[in-house]
Amino acid sequence: MTVAFKKTKGLTDKPLHYCPGCTHGIIHRLVAEVLEELEVLDKTIGVAPVGCSVFAYDYFNCDMQEAAHGRAPAVATGIKRVNPDKVVFTYQGDGDLASIGAAEIVHAAHRGEKITTIFVNNAIYGMTGGQMAPTTLVGQKATTAPYGRDEAHCGKSLKVSEMLATIDGAKFVERVSVNSPANIRKAKKAIKKAFELQLANKGFGIVEVLSTCPTNWGLSPVEAIKWLEANMIPYYPLGNLRDVEEAK
Amino acid sequence: MAKILMKGNEAIGAAAIKAGCRYFFGYPITPQNEVPEYMARELPKVGGVFLQAESEVAAINMVYGASGAGARVMTSSSSPGIALKQEGISYIAGAELPCVVVNVVRGGPGLGGIQPAQSDYYQATRGGGNGDYRMPVYAPSSIQETVDLIMGAFDVADQYRTPVMILADGMIGQMMEPIEFKEPKKRELAPKTWATTGTKDERKPNIINSLFIDPQELEDHCIRLEKKYDLIAQNECLVEEYKLEGAEIVVAAYGTTSRIVKNAIDKCAELGIKVGLIRPITLWPFPFASFEKIEDTTKAVLTVEMSTGQMIDDVKIAMNGRMPVEFYGRTGGMVPTPDAIVEKIKKIVGGEK
Numbered sequence: 001m002t003v004a005f006k007k008t009k010g011l012t013d014k015p016l017h018y019c020p021g022c023t024h025g026i027i028h029r030l031v032a033e034v035l036e037e038l039e040v041l042d043k044t045i046g047v048a049p050v051g052c053s054v055f056a057y058d059y060f061n062c063d064m065q066e067a068a069h070g071r072a073p074a075v076a077t078g079i080k081r082v083n084p085d086k087v088v089f090t091y092q093g094d095g096d097l098a099s100i101g102a103a104e105i106v107h108a109a110h111r112g113e114k115i116t117t118i119f120v121n122n123a124i125y126g127m128t129g130g131q132m133a134p135t136t137l138v139g140q141k142a143t144t145a146p147y148g149r150d151e152a153h154c155g156k157s158l159k160v161s162e163m164l165a166t167i168d169g170a171k172f173v174e175r176v177s178v179n180s181p182a183n184i185r186k187a188k189k190a191i192k193k194a195f196e197l198q199l200a201n202k203g204f205g206i207v208e209v210l211s212t213c214p215t216n217w218g219l220s221p222v223e224a225i226k227w228l229e230a231n232m233i234p235y236y237p238l239g240n241l242r243d244v245e246e247a248k
Numbered sequence: 249m250a251k252i253l254m255k256g257n258e259a260i261g262a263a264a265i266k267a268g269c270r271y272f273f274g275y276p277i278t279p280q281n282e283v284p285e286y287m288a289r290e291l292p293k294v295g296g297v298f299l300q301a302e303s304e305v306a307a308i309n310m311v312y313g314a315s316g317a318g319a320r321v322m323t324s325s326s327s328p329g330i331a332l333k334q335e336g337i338s339y340i341a342g343a344e345l346p347c348v349v350v351n352v353v354r355g356g357p358g359l360g361g362i363q364p365a366q367s368d369y370y371q372a373t374r375g376g377g378n379g380d381y382r383m384p385v386y387a388p389s390s391i392q393e394t395v396d397l398i399m400g401a402f403d404v405a406d407q408y409r410t411p412v413m414i415l416a417d418g419m420i421g422q423m424m425e426p427i428e429f430k431e432p433k434k435r436e437l438a439p440k441t442w443a444t445t446g447t448k449d450e451r452k453p454n455i456i457n458s459l460f461i462d463p464q465e466l467e468d469h470c471i472r473l474e475k476k477y478d479l480i481a482q483n484e485c486l487v488e489e490y491k492l493e494g495a496e497i498v499v500a501a502y503g504t505t506s507r508i509v510k511n512a513i514d515k516c517a518e519l520g521i522k523v524g525l526i527r528p529i530t531l532w533p534f535p536f537a538s539f540e541k542i543e544d545t546t547k548a549v550l551t552v553e554m555s556t557g558q559m560i561d562d563v564k565i566a567m568n569g570r571m572p573v574e575f576y577g578r579t580g581g582m583v584p585t586p587d588a589i590v591e592k593i594k595k596i597v598g599g600e601k
């Protein structure tokens with residue numbers, strides 16, 4: 001019998017803990033498939049964040065280090081400087097990367113740290129129960145923005161990828177989404193390219209993945225996908241923001 | 249080997265490199281800047297990496313990553329910078345990773361000043377970061393001793409998989425003394441099979457982590473750590489005892505302060521007052537046994553510190569009410585003089601408070 005599709009070797013057998021309809025599972029699988037296809041699982045060290053994906057170290061089938069909230073790029077820097085011939089990636093949510101870890105991600109990019117960052121943006125703090133993130137949209141309700149995010153009070157939503165794309169050391173910056181099969185394929189392509197950039201020793205690469213949080217958005221999984229398409233994609237447009245190869 | 253004249257901060261860097269440290273992540277702060285400057289200059293020559301981080305917070309997390317990846321790694325800072333590093337030190341202790349952290353102490357609280365002080369005793373010995381953890385803290389009194397302790401500290405860190413702190417002060421960092429680099433005693437060290445260096449398809453993935461959601465698992469982890477700390481307390485406590493026999497007064501002092509105290513002790517001898525010294529070299533583990541040996545004929549213990557009184561808590565625990573524990577301290581970067589210490593001792597001998 002021909003096997004048309006099977007589970008990737010890049011993930012362990014541990015069942016994922018994510019809420020129904022959350023797209024972390026898809027993003028995990030894309031990263032794992034890419035690592036398997038590039039045949040680098042045996043030389044990869046991942047850095048897990050604080051937030052919903054805090055248990056990522058149990059799911060990826062490679063060496064993993066857990067980092068403090070926001071510090072994954074600094075931890076990854078330490079690992080990569082010791083093991084320059086290994087593949088090092090961070091997997092971070094938007095609370096982790098855009099808020100408390102903003103300095104670490106900016107400076108890892110600025111140094112041109114040869115790591116790959118998977119940045120999962122669901123516009124809210126998930127694990128701690130739906131508080132406002134820097135990426136929460138204006139007007140969007142969160143437990144710490146019960147009347148909706150007010151721009152005059154706490155600013156507009158932070159466009160991390162646009163910001164990082166202005167930094168010379170960032171060699172690959174792309175925003176993707178996992179809301180449809182077509183976009184999932186594009187997301188995988190971008191993730192693969194970011195890792196290939198690291199393997200070619202070119203510099204820092206980041207893929208921002210727009211993701212859903214049905215639980216904290218208070219929506220069904222299907223409604224959440226629709227909300228992402230109607231609200232997030234217009235503010236966080238998909239596409240490549242920086243690619244040194246294509247710039248040549 | 250001939251002795252060479254070196255500035256304390258540079259000797260700290262040189263000792264670390266001789267001990268096999270090849271990675272240094274730091275952030276500038278006075279009065280320890282010659283440490284990162286030395287590492288920036290010398291580490292590339294031996295195939296190592298110096299990286300100036302964007303903050304102390306990032307620096308200690310780079311240490312965490314590098315240590316997890318199996319490297320001998322060090323960072324150094326001074327008081328407010330160490331305060332920022334405490335988050336990472338707690339994670340390093342929780343994940344059981346080895347590293348050396350140097351604190352060239354200056355006065356505080358807050359931004360404080362840049363002159364030598366000993367006001368980080370609590371921060372160093374009481375955790376500083378969150379949770380149930382301890383770490384060996386070495387308090388050298390000379391540049392030679394700093395060098396000796398650093399060279400041994402990397403082995404202690406590796407043996408017990410723990411962060412180790414060298415608690416120097418601005419005086420140690422900034423003065424120059426002749427030193428010689430001696431081979432530390434060899435320790436049996438296990439290979440770092442736990443390090444994250446890629447599985448090479450030869451083993452299951454390694455995970456470096458300090459998260460235990462199940463309370464029972466976390467309690468088990470903390471109890472296991474506590475047993476390790478008990479072992480360190482048994483095996484690694486260092487102390488210098490000086491003229492304790494028949495002492496009327498015993499002074500407790502550490503680091504550079506103990507050198508000033510020794511001067512005061514000699515002056516007291518000229519006055520016919522017998523004074524001894526207990527100098528903890530490890531602040532944790534604290535040398536309780538030395539204090540238990542103090543004879544009942546001793547009138548009092550005097551703790552002298554460059555702080556408003558922090559180690560005195562441990563001295564009081566050690567004496568357990570057996571005799572009065574007095575205190576003399578200067579702080580904020582002010583350094584006690586031998587004469588002022590002699591005056592304090594004379595008052596205690598004379599029955600004055």
